[in-house]
Amino acid sequence: MAYRSLLRVPGAAFFPLGFLARLPYATSSLATLVLVQAASGSYAFAGLAAAAQGIANALGAPVAGTLADRHGHRLVGTLTALANAAALTALVAASHTGRASMLTAAALSGLTQPPIGPLVRVHWSRLLHARARPDLIPTAFSYEATADEISFVAGPALVGLLTTLGPTAPTVAAIALLLLATVPFALSLTRGSTEDRKGTRTSRTPLPRLPLAAMCLAMAAMGTVFGAVQTGVTAYSNESGHPGSAGLLYAVFGIGSAMAGAACAWLPARFGLRRRYVTFAATLLLGTLALVAGERGQVLPAAMAVAGVTVAPYLISLYALTERLAPADRATVALTILCAGGPLGTATGQALAGYLADRHGSAGAFLVAPVAAAAALLLAVTAVLAHSARTRR
Template sequence: MTSPYRAIYRTPGAMAFSVAGLVGRMPLSMLGIGIVTMVSQVTGRYGLAGALSATLALSGAVTGPRVSRMVDRYGQRRVLRPVCAVTVVSVAGLLVCTWAGAPDWAYFVCVLGAGTTPSTGAMVRSRWSEILRGTPEKLHTAYSVEAVVDEIVFIVGPILSVGLSTGWFAEAGPLLATVFLAAGVLALTALRSTEPVPHPDAHRSAGSVLAAPGLAVLVGVFVGTGAVFGAVEVVTVAFADERGHKALASVVLATYALGSCVAGVVFGLTRPRGTVAGRFRLGIVLMGVSMIPPLLIGNLFFLALALFFSGLTIAPTMVNAMGLVEQLVPRGRLTEGITWTSTGLAVGVAAGAALAGRVIDAHGARAAFWVGTAAAVFAAAAAFLGYRRLRPAPDREEQDHDGADRSSTQDHQRHLGTLEGEGVA
């Protein structure tokens, strides 16, 4: 491992919570596709399977920011364990419903509960922000690591979920996703020394952190970015199917994620220049430009090549986005802010996939690549029009010259001292 990565993982507890976060994040890519595979296999009803998947995404979009808001107020351990228990019980109920042939309404009740799955990625990023406070270069590397972890999750997760459900038994994919969630959350919440300090005062009279103008702009950009991802996924499958090689769609999509992985690793080794907002805007523009070549291709090989180069723009843009969130929202509401970007992304993915599907049905796969291009243009326009609103939150502007917030650091030291007094490692 090269020196910038060694430097961040020398921080006590960093490796442990990073690994726990990887395990706990697997349901992000496994649960939805696992439910679709399970229900379609058992019932043969793709309409029901798709409706359940959409309900899961909607439930997550509604509950995710609220769960993260409670985490900021009360702490990860106090909130994540009971929320995780709700998810586990709900998925278990869904598995029983599938096995017993329950009525449709029972499926939807269980899926609504399963949508409370906590945003483990936001929890891990908030820990990085806490332990690397005042060292922006190290935080840049840490966010790059997390962007790569996200891509690994989306490469490995669907393969595991679909493979187990089709090759073993129908419920295996969602079952394994739930095991990963429970193991990851339990491991993460057991690591008390790196848990961010709760900030109950930050929420007593405040509304949603989405009211921060800069964050609203960022979420809008993420809706467009998510639409790019959703469209690319659906169109690639249809494009491969039209050419008689549907099975190769997963390989082509893997090159998209691989490009992002490569870029994330390299980006983490660089020393960032300029402002975070400026780098983010540049990344969004490059992402838009990278969606032009897929409009011109005619076979799967060149589509894979085009998507690889398009993927190179993803991880750096996401890293800069997390850096922006870290600046835009008050420190006591960071987890909620990060989760709102994930919510925007999820909404965009659903919208992009749905719109691309309609265009494919009417005009074919090649025409549907325009959906991704249009979504990228929307994201770039939102980034440029809202650029002046991407300003640091007041408590971020009051930081010392070296970037460290002394009072918050003292709070964290007192927090650690309390934990040591309780005998917590």
């Protein structure tokens, strides 16, 4: 019933267009790994290029969020999509030149990445408050997490299929999606500006820096898991003699996650948000340990599906906690700061896993994931204990 009510709010075209709009982000990291590794012949350099892309995205996303809060979601979403298409075009051209140009173009493609996830979540929050349906916000966030995970199923699968046409094909497809889907979707969003109709600017509420930094670090831990798994499956596929299967294998990781994300809409209210945070951080650690065991036991596809179930519930908890922490007039920048941790962590995971993959194969790459998940659990426990201590005072 909750999802049926949600469908009636923004209009039918919003959902397919929104899904296509997020596919460039879902394909960018793996597509960059495939393109740069093919051009350079080095996993370590490919991991470095993907890391540069992720770090630049982590730096650029909060700036884009701040500009969106000040000047409007439509304007910022459209301009970043156009700039990102240009940067990816430069990356394709750079793959025929040298390593320095590839590294620069990869960084530019990260810096200009449109912050679709934060923009659409703020859009939902404002739209549902305007329609007097704030009770549907958790359902909207569950839907967005599910759509994210489905995109991370479809995105890597698309990369895997297109790689058979050549290493540049996935990046070219991302450029087409940016122009044909992300730009129109950005134009459909609420303006989201802190300026009123007369052009006067409202006072700006300070952000809760320490709690927001903790959420960003928690997202970075999740990103490190993603980066390690992406690099691990790429190495595993090459070791098995089927390099084109990397995207398909990584897509399995998202199937269980998408199903778990959709189910989160029906979690009972008595299962509080902070309890969910710690619980799902613990299950994430168990899922990454299953990946390591699955790689060693030659049952990696099954382990990927099991581990994927632990991903979306953890991410939904992070988004919901950050949305609760953020002042209403700073919601976009707060969520972009949270999301900045993702590519930063992915960059770290790819760099570390790439280094280990060159020396120890896929087994070394996958070991990075449970270390990052253990850090996520430690952060969750620390954050909840700190909150409990503050509420007792």
